[in-house]
Amino acid sequence: MDCSICSSLPVILRPPRNTICVSCYDGAKCVINLINKLQNDRKPTNNNVSPVSPIGSSCKTLTNASKWIIDLKNREDELEDKINFLAQFTAAFRHQIHTDIQLNPGSPASPSISAHRALLATRSEIFKNILDSDGCKAAPTNSTITLPELSHEELESLMEFLYSGDLGEEKVKKHVYSLALAGDKYEIPYLQKFCERYMLKWLNCESALDVLEVAEVCSCRALKESALDFIVRNMEEIVFSSGFEAFALKNPHLSVQITRASLMDARKNRPNSSS
Structure with missing residues (x-):
């Protein structure tokens, strides 16, 4: 026809x-x-008004x-124009224009990173509370914040994300776990969601235990369920991997949950004995 x-x-x-x-x-x-x-x-x-179509x-x-x-x-x-407009603020960080606070990584030997107090306060309620403290108000030109759990590279990646709302895939792969934990600790929901998407995207037998551990620390139920389900479906390969013993020693409660989930899955898939 x-x-x-x-x-x-x-x-x-x-x-x-x-x-x-x-x-x-x-x-x-x-x-x-x-x-x-x-x-x-x-x-x-x-106000419960639907967008105009x-x-x-x-x-x-x-x-x-x-x-x-x-x-x-x-x-x-329109969104692309808005993103390009907002991204210009990233240049202020990259070129250190009118920065007014220093961020120190965990290692004392690593150099500090200059940033803007206003941006930190708007991106994180925890940073806002820190900056509102008397210690930071006393000497704004010399005030510093130390993030002891982050290396210099991790802190730099965190700042790049806070300024631009994005991060190159290579840096995400390298620092996704530390960034996810930072997003949880400093209450940066967008960063948490960003990291969760990548952890789910890259979920495999090598990363599943790390993802499960991070999901537990960050109280991310959906991510934890996905990681646990993946581990159960690939139980033999993961349990006999080189990293499982260290994981079990560090996280005995998660090891118990893996065992229980595996037994429940086996029971669910077991043929009916009466048939």
Whole structure:
């Protein structure tokens, strides 16, 4: 059957000869259903008022679908402009423009990092409380904060993230666990979510125990369940790995949870003895 959409000569298939093939029909329905789902999933911006849509409350035709996609593209361009505008503040950190506080890593031999008090206070409630203390107020030009749990590289990566809201994949791979713990300790929810996404993305037999340990410390239930489920499904390879013994000695309570989860999984998958 000639299709007025994907035919090599669609110009000759104008109405009333506007038949379409099964693939194009299914594709059109999928596009419309997807857009309706995305519209329904949109959360209100504030005061329980839904965002304004250019095509009403539902998408019933491909013309409306194309308008919706154009609207999305315009919003994407606006967000990109906003991100580029906000990213200019990163230059103030990179070039050390008007910095007013020093951050010390855990190692006394490592150099400090200059930053801006205002940014730290807006990114973290813990930093805000520290900066509001009398010690920091007394001598603002010489005030320092020490983050003893972070190395110089880790602290530098943390600052880069706080200024830009992003971090190169190579640095994330290297410091994701320490950054996740810092996000938890200093109450930086966006950093925690950022690290959780990468830990789930890279979850494998080598990283599963580390992810489980970090998830436990950070009280991240969803991440912990994902890591525990992965460990159970790959129990033999992980339990007999070189790092499991050290993990078990350091985290006996997590080892118990792994054992129990494994036994429950085995019981669930055990054939019914009565059959």
